Amino acid sequence: MALRYAYNTNGLTSHRLDDALSLLAHSGYDGVALTLDVAHHDPFAPGLTARTDRLAHRLDMLGLASVVETGARFLLDPRRKHHPTLVSPDQVDRTRRRDFLRTCVDVAAGLGSEAVSFWAGVPEPGTDRERCWRWLVDGANDIVAYAGRRGIRCAFEPEPGMLVEDCDDWTRLVAEVPDLTLALDTGHCLVSGRHEPAAAVHAFADRLGACAIEDMPRGRHEHRAPGEGDLDFPSVLGALARVGYRGLVSLELSRDAHRADTLVPRALAALRDAEQSARNHAERSAVVAEVSG
Secondary structure: OOOOOEHHHHOOOOOOHHHHHHHHHOOOOOOOEEEEOOOOOOOOOOOHHHHHHHHHHHHHOOEEEEEOOOOOOOOOOOOOOOOOOOOOOHHHHHHHHHHHHHHHHHHHHHHOOOOOOEEEOOOOOOOOOOHHHHHHHEEEHHHHHHHHHHOEEEEEEEOOOOOOOOHHHHHHHHHOOOOOOEEEEHHHHOOOOOOOOHHHHHHOOOHHHEEEEEOOOOOOOEOOOOOOOOOOOHHHHHHHHHOOOEEEEEEEOOOOOOHHHHHHHHHHHHHHHHHHHHHHHHHHHHHHHHHHO
């Protein structure tokens, strides 16, 4: 079975949401990774429930599946990027993040999304990391329980530099939040952690709740278009195919909105070419094995 591809709306911020969705559908994508933000489906604007119903209808008309992303930079605080988080020292701040994540779950339920993805946050300077860990576990358990009541899967994304920055950190977290799946950004594996991208797919195949892909230079957290970094796309996509991953594989290119008109279709073509290369390699390997046997 062919993999299913989506594109994150954080890379389409120069487009109105409906125009962005039309571009994705007409380019051949299977879905959208919807980052709730000031530009796209603002969760704090009036009439959220009605707007979500209309969006669900539009996605259905376009044949697009969805995942909900929660990484808007300045949605909760216009002066501090990604603030507040689940590891903020102030309980009021942590509650604001929890309330926002619950709203994201509500939107996902209204859209029939495949998952909601969220992350830990960066501990503030001077804050005890073990205290941050307890705050995170408490918050994650709260969100997962709420999502379970709404029938929505939660996927937790390790982010370089955050309290949970790699797959091994996620393993520690899921020991205390058992129903949490992994949102694997394969590009991040080139920046932090001991797992290479394709190896991470195999190692965590049974817990994958969401997946993102983009090119990235090894050791630098820079989301780049396919062909502009060090990610071995055939290897990663081949691994996803071999483990039978059926969720959306989302491209996250948040700094490329200025060229989305050409990059959106070009990136999908690159992914499909890489997937075909992986398939061809697997077929040749099977033939060689049969002859050798």
